[in-house]
Amino acid sequence: MDLTDSEKRMRDGEKGEPVRMAMEILLALGKIYGAERLIPIQSAHVAGLSLKSHGIAGTEWAEDLANRGARVCVPTTLNVVGVDRSRDFDFPKAWVRDQLRIETAYERMGCFGTSSCVPYYCGFVPRYQEHIAWSESSAVVFTNSVLGARDNREGGPSALASGLTGRTPLYGLHLDENRKGDVLFKVSAPLTDLADYGALGSYVGRMIGTRVPVFEGIKGPAIEDLVCLGAALASSGGVAMFHAVGVTPEAPTVEAAFGKKKYEAIEISAGEIAAGKRKLTSAKEKKIDYVAIGCPHCSLNQLQEVATLLKGRRIDKETTLWVHTNVAMKALAGQLGYVQTIEEAGGVITQDLCTILGNPEALGFKTLATNSPKMAFYAPGSNGFSVWYGSAEQCIEAAVQGTWKA
Amino acid sequence: MAIILKGRSISKGCAEGEALVCRQPIGFNFGIDVANGVITEYNHELFGKSIKDKILLFPHGKGSTGGSYVVYQLAKNMTGPKAIINMTTETIIAVGAIMGGIPVIDSLEKNPYDLISNGDRVKVDADQGVVTIQK
Numbered sequence: 001m002d003l004t005d006s007e008k009r010m011r012d013g014e015k016g017e018p019v020r021m022a023m024e025i026l027l028a029l030g031k032i033y034g035a036e037r038l039i040p041i042q043s044a045h046v047a048g049l050s051l052k053s054h055g056i057a058g059t060e061w062a063e064d065l066a067n068r069g070a071r072v073c074v075p076t077t078l079n080v081v082g083v084d085r086s087r088d089f090d091f092p093k094a095w096v097r098d099q100l101r102i103e104t105a106y107e108r109m110g111c112f113g114t115s116s117c118v119p120y121y122c123g124f125v126p127r128y129q130e131h132i133a134w135s136e137s138s139a140v141v142f143t144n145s146v147l148g149a150r151d152n153r154e155g156g157p158s159a160l161a162s163g164l165t166g167r168t169p170l171y172g173l174h175l176d177e178n179r180k181g182d183v184l185f186k187v188s189a190p191l192t193d194l195a196d197y198g199a200l201g202s203y204v205g206r207m208i209g210t211r212v213p214v215f216e217g218i219k220g221p222a223i224e225d226l227v228c229l230g231a232a233l234a235s236s237g238g239v240a241m242f243h244a245v246g247v248t249p250e251a252p253t254v255e256a257a258f259g260k261k262k263y264e265a266i267e268i269s270a271g272e273i274a275a276g277k278r279k280l281t282s283a284k285e286k287k288i289d290y291v292a293i294g295c296p297h298c299s300l301n302q303l304q305e306v307a308t309l310l311k312g313r314r315i316d317k318e319t320t321l322w323v324h325t326n327v328a329m330k331a332l333a334g335q336l337g338y339v340q341t342i343e344e345a346g347g348v349i350t351q352d353l354c355t356i357l358g359n360p361e362a363l364g365f366k367t368l369a370t371n372s373p374k375m376a377f378y379a380p381g382s383n384g385f386s387v388w389y390g391s392a393e394q395c396i397e398a399a400v401q402g403t404w405k406a
Numbered sequence: 407m408a409i410i411l412k413g414r415s416i417s418k419g420c421a422e423g424e425a426l427v428c429r430q431p432i433g434f435n436f437g438i439d440v441a442n443g444v445i446t447e448y449n450h451e452l453f454g455k456s457i458k459d460k461i462l463l464f465p466h467g468k469g470s471t472g473g474s475y476v477v478y479q480l481a482k483n484m485t486g487p488k489a490i491i492n493m494t495t496e497t498i499i500a501v502g503a504i505m506g507g508i509p510v511i512d513s514l515e516k517n518p519y520d521l522i523s524n525g526d527r528v529k530v531d532a533d534q535g536v537v538t539i540q541k
Contacts, residue, residue: 029501048435048474055483155501157501209466235433381438
């Protein structure tokens with residue numbers, strides 16, 4: 001690879017061992033994927049910070065880097081973690097202690113402790129065509145597809161390596177030719193709420209693997225709908241980018257989305273949306289002991305929706321409702337009265353953590369209801385929960401009644 | 407009889423063992439129990455099976471980008487595969503394997519799904535970029 005003098009010094013260890021190690025990772029990736037050179041990035045986002053992902057092995061790896069003086073040189077945000085730093089949920093003490101070790105290590109490296117999978121809701125918004133090195137599969141899809149920034153599906157450590165060096169290898173979605181669509185999905189099904197977008201993403205993600213889907217027929221989606229669609233595509237598949245014709249910036253027309261590529265077209269009718277929902281449902285027991293909303297973390301609009309649905313009502317005494325968001329959204333929701341409304345109904349707004357990365361299974365829950373396709377996909381493997389998947393309205397109704405009504 | 411295939415070396419090292427063939431992509435984060443290498447993803451074709459000490463063939467990674475740390479953990483806990491063969495390795499698997507020292511080869515000259523069956527003795531030499539299948 002063609003390296004600048006400064007990059008050669010980083011590679012040769014003149015900027016310290018952490019930078020040398022970071023260059024080793026980036027140069028290995030560059031060699032594998034045929035990058036001609038490294039390019040500067042504007043920001044990085046490090047995911048995989050739950051103790052479930054890091055384990056003690058990963059925790060020691062991060063602490064060792066911090067101890068050796070590792071320091072990021074571009075704005076680097078941190079992903080959602082496994083504890084809520086504002087309150088004690090009776091998680092096992094060792095879990096809380098080791099989870100905090102991870103956050104501390106990365107904050108010592110100069111990362112911003114945003115603790116959120118949606119840094120774009122906390123002021124970190126990459127611009128069109130900006131090169132970034134973000135991990136967090138849902139954020140990778142969102143920044144590429146909706147913002148038109150340029151990002152590969154980074155793993156946590158490679159995103160950190162880019163944060164430490166300000167560089168990433170020039171390959172994959174940093175290049176125009178790899179950002180074109182592969183398969184056209186003609187959506188005739190009505191998409192009426194977030195759960196429909198999640199079911200669409202889940203259905204298509206299972207089919208398309210790591211290719212780029214193009215959706216035609218999606219009309220007037222909210223930002224939250226697109227976040228949810230991307231999160232579903234990235235969890236059930238390995239999707240890093242999609243186009244929605246007339247909606248996302250690189251797809252003003254079908255022709256623009258595909259360039260000169262040949263493509264097949266697949267119809268998505270109401271039947272496929274229903275099939276996507278069935279795949280995300282793993283529960284048979286109608287009694288619900290846990291309802292969770294906010295994966296990815298809720299926007300302010302979503303917090304308002306939950307507060308509106310709950311106003312003047314009371315959650316079943318044997319059911320727990322957690323609404324996940326980050327500290328920034330929670331502060332605003334507090335100022336606007338949503339936190340109070342949700343708490344008066346018996347629900348909890350959590351910050352920093354989420355169901356998958358946290359440890360709610362330690363509190364004894366068994367059956368989850370959620371409107372998040374990503375949570376529905378991972379919770380059986382990560383938490384051992386069986387899952388009902390449906391709209392926010394269905395989930396809040398389940399929290400109030402303590403049972404799921406299909 | 408031995409079949410020898412050339413491929414692209416992703417993560418260096420050399421290992422030999424029993425093949426485990428998986429036709430679906432694998433998401434390592436939240437999809438596997440790091441204590442024993444057992445796949446925990448609901449509806450996955452390897453659900454309940456362990457990848458520990460196997461030569462693991464799967465098409466590519468998927469899902470959560472925290473997977474690199476999980477691949478690293480599996481290597482450190484000695485509960486991961488001895489080596490990985492992919493159709494196309496993506497960044498998340500590549501980085502975890504490089505950190506943990508798990509040999510990985512992808513892009514073989516012939517389709518490995520036509521040639522490797524469960525239980526075959528397979529050697530992955532990622533230093534040379536060569537896979538040897540004993541039939």
